[in-house]
Amino acid sequence: MVFIDIFFKQKKDQFLSLLLTISLLLLYSITYSQNGEKYLLKTIVIDAGHGGLDNGTSGKQSKEKDIALSISLKLGNLIKENIPGVNVIYTRDTDVFIPLNERADIANKNKADLFISIHCNGNPNSYASGTETYAMGLHKTDGNLEVAKIENSAILFEEDYSTKYEGFDPNSAESYIIFKFLQNTFLQQSLNYASFVQDQFETRAQRKNRGVKQAGFLVLWKTTMPSVLIEVGFLTNPKEELFLVSNEGQDYIASAIYRAFKDYKSMIEEKSHFASKIETPDTIVDNINDENSVNISPVSFKVQIASARNPISFDSEYFKGISNIEEYKIDNIYKYTVGSSADYNEMVILKKTIEDKFPDAFIIAIENSGKQLSLTEAFKLVNQ
Ligand SMILES: [Zn+2]
Known part of the structure; x- marks a missing residue:
């Protein structure tokens, strides 16, 4: 991780760095994905x-x-x-x-x-x-x-x-x-x-x-x-x-x-290799997001893995082995998600890769403002 940080600080050419980021990300997700398994059509x-x-x-x-x-x-x-x-x-x-x-x-x-x-x-x-x-x-x-x-x-x-x-x-x-x-x-x-x-x-x-x-x-x-x-x-x-x-x-x-x-x-x-970002280090994601991103989607799909009335610590046993968890407080309920994409199908694949650990996981849609939308509302927005 330290190596990746230093690596990016040294690079000035944004385009080259983006390309390298993507290849590293790919390599990283293939090599170090959560359970080492890729999505298989079963x-x-x-x-x-x-x-x-x-x-x-x-x-x-x-x-x-x-x-x-x-x-x-x-x-x-x-x-x-x-x-x-x-x-x-x-x-x-x-x-x-x-x-x-x-x-x-x-x-x-x-x-x-x-x-x-x-x-x-x-x-x-x-x-x-x-x-x-x-x-x-x-x-x-x-x-x-x-x-x-x-x-x-x-x-x-x-x-x-x-x-x-x-x-x-x-x-x-x-x-x-x-x-x-x-x-x-x-x-x-x-x-x-x-x-x-x-x-x-x-x-x-x-x-x-x-x-x-x-x-x-x-x-x-x-x-x-x-x-x-x-x-x-x-x-x-x-x-x-x-x-x-x-x-x-x-x-x-x-x-x-x-x-x-x-x-x-x-x-x-x-x-499916492209979608297994569950263990992606923040540094790499940030580098991608910084690149004057085009086509910012009004809504992101995420996989919800837990919800509770009181906050759950990211270090808790329940989340063991999962990184890049996000927390949303919606209607006084804390919701915990992994992954994020404008492409619903990517989340379907991600959901399958964590199904063994989180059999009740499901996909939710969050508007850029942080508001949760129904999937129907979200698809309407995405298709506009
Ligand atoms: Zn027929």
Whole structure:
């Protein structure tokens, strides 16, 4: 630490010093992070669309529920066989009906790092063909809205769907306005994975690439991790249906989604090095902050690890091994946080790295004035 202090006093060139600071910071966080562990993508939930009494889209000889299940199992096997450290969880591995909200629950309860919902497309125009991968959001075209309407209609098989989905009517365009205001925390990561999938569909499986899209899918709505819905092709297109019912075709599709998963896993784990600042010495952080920082965000996300009516000493046993703790007194409650970033996702990763020690940690947003904001308010500010 002393070495770093002296080192920076000697440097006059600010730009060079910033570069060195960043490399030191990186080196420091990799070498000396709290538990020496980097973020690892550990759990994936694979959701085969439809099932049981809900067939999904039908082709001339096939049902969506069967093809989605077959591809899901193939994908899960590829991951289990080739990436042993990853826990594969299926929302269904037989022909059963599972309500959409329960599918998201399964992913949330298992603290999944990625949720993949697999579906087949349908269209009155039998020439429509190709693959598309969706992240949660407001549709940009009527075509995307139609896909979401068809997939969301699965809830009509559920009892009491109106209460369960807060009055959502899958067939009414007005219902979809909620997705305009919904803040999708994991959008960037979901879009990253979606684009890997589409790339692989094109190169590995030689499928027509209809692109990465967004629409309001109920199955993704309440997931608390990056999540995508993949339309692997049109059962209403006879040629594409032949490909999708074939064992070989399903292997290609599963292999493409698997390869995209591998790419995404590497990317996200590599990126997490940048976020493990928990043990960063103050001197280094100060040096970065001094550099006429650009784009100062109006709000910072932090991971709250404790709160109490009376102050807790930073030296207490409870905080052992954790440095750079911040204390905020908000509404007469002392709150203790670690980390700070304008990027919510960085805090998600940080939270995961300290989950063993602080299982109840959660993310809060603090305005520059020191006022705590709800996450919704914070996302609005950040997006302005
Ligand atoms: Zn479907």
